[in-house]
Amino acid sequence: xxxxNALVALANFVIVPGLAYGAQLAIGALGVxxxxxxxxxxxxxxxxxxxxxxxxxxxxxxxxxxxxxxxxPLPTALLALPFGIAxxxxxxxxxxxxxxxxxxxxxxxxxxxxxxSLGVMFVMNGIVRFVIGxxxxxxxxxxxxxxxxxxxxxxxxxxxxxxxxxxxxxxVVVAIIVMAxxxxxxxxxxxxxxxxxxxxxxxxALLSGINPERVVLVTWxxxxxxxxxxxxxxxxxxSFKAFTYFQLxxxxxxxxxxxxxxxxxxxxxxxxxxxxxxxxxxxxxxxxLTYVMPESLEPDGLVQLLSTDYKFAVSxxxxxxxxxxxxxGLFKGQSI
Amino acid sequence: MSFSLRNTFLxxxxxxxxxxxxxxxxxxxSGSPDSALKMLNFALISAIMALGVNLQWGFAGLFNVGxxxxxxxxxxxxxxxxxxxxxxxxxxxxxxxLLGLIMGAAxxxxxxxxxxxxxxxxxxxLATLVLLVGGFFLFRWVFDxxxxxxxxxxxxxxxxxxxxxxxxxxxxxxxxMAIVAWPVGGLFAxxxxxxxxxxxxxxxxxxxxxxxxxxxxxxxxxxxxxxxxSRGVKNVTGLPRPVPYEIDLQNDPGFIEKAASWGLDPxxxxxxYVKIGYSLLFTVFLIALLxxxxxxxxxxxxxxxxxxxxxxTAAEAMGKDVTARHLQIFILGSAICGxxxxxxxxxxxxxxxxxxxxxxxxxxxxxMVIVGGSGNNFGAVxxxxxxxxxxVMVEPLGLWIADVTTAxxxxxxWFAVRMSEFGAHMRLLTMGIVMLLVLRFSPRxxxxxx
Numbered sequence: 001x002x003x004x005n006a007l008v009a010l011a012n013f014v015i016v017p018g019l020a021y022g023a024q025l026a027i028g029a030l031g032v033x034x035x036x037x038x039x040x041x042x043x044x045x046x047x048x049x050x051x052x053x054x055x056x057x058x059x060x061x062x063x064x065x066x067x068x069x070x071x072x073p074l075p076t077a078l079l080a081l082p083f084g085i086a087x088x089x090x091x092x093x094x095x096x097x098x099x100x101x102x103x104x105x106x107x108x109x110x111x112x113x114x115x116x117s118l119g120v121m122f123v124m125n126g127i128v129r130f131v132i133g134x135x136x137x138x139x140x141x142x143x144x145x146x147x148x149x150x151x152x153x154x155x156x157x158x159x160x161x162x163x164x165x166x167x168x169x170x171x172v173v174v175a176i177i178v179m180a181x182x183x184x185x186x187x188x189x190x191x192x193x194x195x196x197x198x199x200x201x202x203x204x205a206l207l208s209g210i211n212p213e214r215v216v217l218v219t220w221x222x223x224x225x226x227x228x229x230x231x232x233x234x235x236x237x238x239s240f241k242a243f244t245y246f247q248l249x250x251x252x253x254x255x256x257x258x259x260x261x262x263x264x265x266x267x268x269x270x271x272x273x274x275x276x277x278x279x280x281x282x283x284x285x286x287x288x289l290t291y292v293m294p295e296s297l298e299p300d301g302l303v304q305l306l307s308t309d310y311k312f313a314v315s316x317x318x319x320x321x322x323x324x325x326x327x328x329g330l331f332k333g334q335s336i
Numbered sequence: 337m338s339f340s341l342r343n344t345f346l347x348x349x350x351x352x353x354x355x356x357x358x359x360x361x362x363x364x365x366s367g368s369p370d371s372a373l374k375m376l377n378f379a380l381i382s383a384i385m386a387l388g389v390n391l392q393w394g395f396a397g398l399f400n401v402g403x404x405x406x407x408x409x410x411x412x413x414x415x416x417x418x419x420x421x422x423x424x425x426x427x428x429x430x431x432x433x434l435l436g437l438i439m440g441a442a443x444x445x446x447x448x449x450x451x452x453x454x455x456x457x458x459x460x461x462l463a464t465l466v467l468l469v470g471g472f473f474l475f476r477w478v479f480d481x482x483x484x485x486x487x488x489x490x491x492x493x494x495x496x497x498x499x500x501x502x503x504x505x506x507x508x509x510x511x512x513m514a515i516v517a518w519p520v521g522g523l524f525a526x527x528x529x530x531x532x533x534x535x536x537x538x539x540x541x542x543x544x545x546x547x548x549x550x551x552x553x554x555x556x557x558x559x560x561x562x563x564x565x566s567r568g569v570k571n572v573t574g575l576p577r578p579v580p581y582e583i584d585l586q587n588d589p590g591f592i593e594k595a596a597s598w599g600l601d602p603x604x605x606x607x608x609y610v611k612i613g614y615s616l617l618f619t620v621f622l623i624a625l626l627x628x629x630x631x632x633x634x635x636x637x638x639x640x641x642x643x644x645x646x647x648x649t650a651a652e653a654m655g656k657d658v659t660a661r662h663l664q665i666f667i668l669g670s671a672i673c674g675x676x677x678x679x680x681x682x683x684x685x686x687x688x689x690x691x692x693x694x695x696x697x698x699x700x701x702x703x704m705v706i707v708g709g710s711g712n713n714f715g716a717v718x719x720x721x722x723x724x725x726x727x728v729m730v731e732p733l734g735l736w737i738a739d740v741t742t743a744x745x746x747x748x749x750w751f752a753v754r755m756s757e758f759g760a761h762m763r764l765l766t767m768g769i770v771m772l773l774v775l776r777f778s779p780r781x782x783x784x785x786x
Contacts, residue, residue: 042542044401099772111399111541115706116775118401118699122768125695129761130754246694250553253546305472309561316550320535323547327539 006291008160012149013287018272018279020168020237023175026271027230028248029255030182030264031223037199037262038219039100041113046227046252048124051245052091053228054235055132057084058139065141073143073166081232089224091127095120096220104216121246128242137240140167167236178229179268182222186264191218199262247312251278254315258322260329269330274315282308343714346782350721354379357729364732370604373611375728377683380618381676383720385697386704387625388672390716393705394785395638396665397645399541402532402548404697405555406670408689409528410521410677412559415572415687417517419499420507422489429485430497433564436479443471486564496567501576511578518621518678525674526667528555533666538659552694560689573686579613582606614683621679622717625672629713641665642711673701695764700727703771709781718783726770727763734762 028050035043043049060080070076099120103113145151146169149161186192191214198205198215206212231245238244255274259266284302306313322329357365358372366372385403392398447467454460487495503510528551536547559566566572585591585606595605632638644651644658652658681687700723708719738755745752774781 042545044545099776102776111397112775114399114542114545115702116772118702119768119771119775122695122699122703122764122771124768126761126763126765126768129764130757133757247553250546250550254550257543257546307561309557310554312550312553312557316547316554319550320547323539323543324535327543 002159002291005158005160006288008152008156008158008162009287009291012160012162014276014279014283016162016164016168018276020165020171021279022272022275023171024230024234024237024271025248025251025255025275026268027175027178027226027233028252029259029267029271030179031226031230032252032256033259033261033264033267034219034223034226036256038195038215039104039113041110041117042253042261044114044117044249045095045121045124047246047249048121048128048242049088049092049224049227050231050234050248051128051240051242052124052131053084053088053224054231054240054245055128055242056087057081057228057232058132058137058235058240060084061139061141071142074170075140075142075167075236077139077141077232077236078170081229084232085225085228088228089221091124092220092224093217095124096216125242125246132240132242134242137235139240140236142166165237167233171233171237174229174233178226182226182264185222191215195219250312251275251315254319258318258329260331263329263331266329266331273330274318277318278311278314281305281314282311343783346718350718350725353725354721357725364729364736366732370607370611373608373615375725377611377614377618378680378728379721379724380615380622381680381683382701382704382724383717384618384622384625384676384679385673385701386708386716386720387622387629387713388669388676389701389705390669390708390710390713391629391632391672392666392669393702394711394713394716395633395641395645396662397541398537398662398666398669399545400548400666400669401545401694401698401702402550402552402555403673403701404692404694405548405552406525406528406673407677407680407697408552408555408559408692409524410518410674410679411681411687412566413521413524413674414514414517414575414678414681415566416497416499417520418501418507418510418513418576418682419572420501420504422486422494422496422498425486425489425494425497428489429482429564432482433479433486433497434482436475436482439478440471440475443467443475447471483562483564491563494567495563495570496572497564503576508574508576508581511576514576514578514682515617517682518675521678522671522675525677526671529667529670530663533663537662537666549694552698556689556692559687559692566687566689569690571686571688575682575685575687577682577685578617579610582610585609618679621675625675626713626717633713700767703767705781706771707774707781709783709785711785712781712783715781715783715785719781722782723767723770726766730763730766737762 028046031049032043032046035041035046057077057080060083061075061077064070064076064079069079071079099116100113103116108116143166146164146166147162149163152162153159184192186196194205194210195215195218197208198210198212202212205215231240234245234248251274255270256267257270258273259268259270282304284304286301286303289303354372354376356362357367357375358369359367361367385407388406389400389403392400447464450463450467451460454463486497489495501507501510501513503513507513532547532551536544560568562568563570582603583606586602591606591609592602595602598605600608640651640656641661643654644656644661648658701720704719704723705716706719707723708717709715742749742752742755747753747756
């Protein structure tokens, strides 16, 4: 029985990766939930919006690297992030002008907008592939670890190591900054308040003189920033590949719905719920249990509830449970 | 009058595109009858899938983005029906796997029953948890042992449970089993659709979309990872087929003589003969399904469906059980996709789980339905043929565009490098633009609902 080692192993394999992945999902889900709250449809193109923003960021990262600019221990991509956001903003604003505006004027049903977003998804996916190709791209540079497993073992003298990657730390820090900014904007500024009013009751908001086109514009800008940030953080932590971003759509939607779609607090809670559920259910618990259980009870299998290939099944199962028992989500979301 | 004239023109146009592919090598066409027939066969399958999606979207307004999952399940059925059983697999663990699956199902049924009987409260939550967790571990214990047994049998060649083909060694002589597998593929898809429909129908429309998106990924994960069932990413190859093999035809003196009388060498004649055989088979299925769908559309049931689609509240006030009707049509539409999926695996001759991509098997079918005309069965079929043609031809078209636009450029130029990959990427771009254009300027499609 060795609780300290068990705790370190747990932190290394479950808590740290879960926190980083949860933060990435939460920022992604915030984007989905903002579009849902203001524009009132589920945006299937969100994964590809993330991919596009990330692709532009990678191009700028390469540009900076070729100029010899770097951030020292931090990845250069952080410096390129604002340019990626700007590129992504141009794309989504262009899309809104060319595609969505027409349907908004028509007051089309939400499901029509969802189908339109499928078309947008195709186009964006095509653009991303054209801009950067379909290869697996690793664009993280700088220091790889804040603390590596070996250093940790030497420092503490424990058997188990705790590794914290720079990208994991950055993810969590950036996520906190993004969320703080977003909530400050939504709750304290005039534009933010008018957005919330528009989301709560469109007719009343229009009556009180809120300009809907301005609200839509600001929403897309925020969505571009959120999507690019989420995409870059995910790409730094793992790697960039156009197709995996499309697959992120399911956990992101699950996060938004589980938290209560249209509700920003819910999106964050949902993101961490889904991430920790995925990590804990697909983690092989043998190591942790061996430390905690008396020797006679040591497990002989891996004690893995589901193989990692079924991680989609986890987010899906949670989604179904929430839909069955609490369709508005953990935090009260909208139901349009 | 002018309306039907327009439709005739559209049909002739699409038919013309296929004929051009087979007869002339002008511009982007290949001029090979073989490639035209191959295209036609896949177009027939796509048209069947489009019929299924049209049933769900066009008739009932249900938004299913899990078509890929149902198609893949159909493919799995082909393996489980038309392949011979692996020798000793049942004894090594087949029964145990079966028992495990039954126990898993029993756990869920028992939980649902207990929940229905017990009053709401802490006791019920506790009972549910105990049943589910206990059932899960019991299931894994029984099931995993069986799986190990099956996967240990000659993993390089088998390692899976096999199918029901009773031909044994000579299973390829029982090619008709493949045709039996097609409707079974439909049954598999229908069963999955029942489960998903039971949980997600009756909620908001985009919840169904997200639920179907999820179930498709899960079905695919199962097919990729459960080696005992489908050999996973090791693929199942050499599936029997309902048409003769080219090599047998080439060795048949009668066939060589016939080929000579057509003025063809035996090689070409045999490949064409096999492809035409598939075309005929698929056409029979397509026409049968089209006829059924047409009958359904014009029957009182079809009118009720459209009434529900156009105004759910009014239909409910008239005493129609909207959720039950939705479930019904969701199952039927998914079953049709399953049938098409089974056909596709048969013509491919193998089940390769990695080829199932949502863009190709879910969203492309949606483009077909929307371009063709949702709510009109003939429109969906037409859309299937037209969009499949486009999907195949966009690649040569992209190469042509790349050639023209980079004609005077240095091959190392940034634009020229990107354009050299353009052909492969243009598919998605074109499909998206076609879909957006149709949605914007002709939202009811080429052949609108009457």
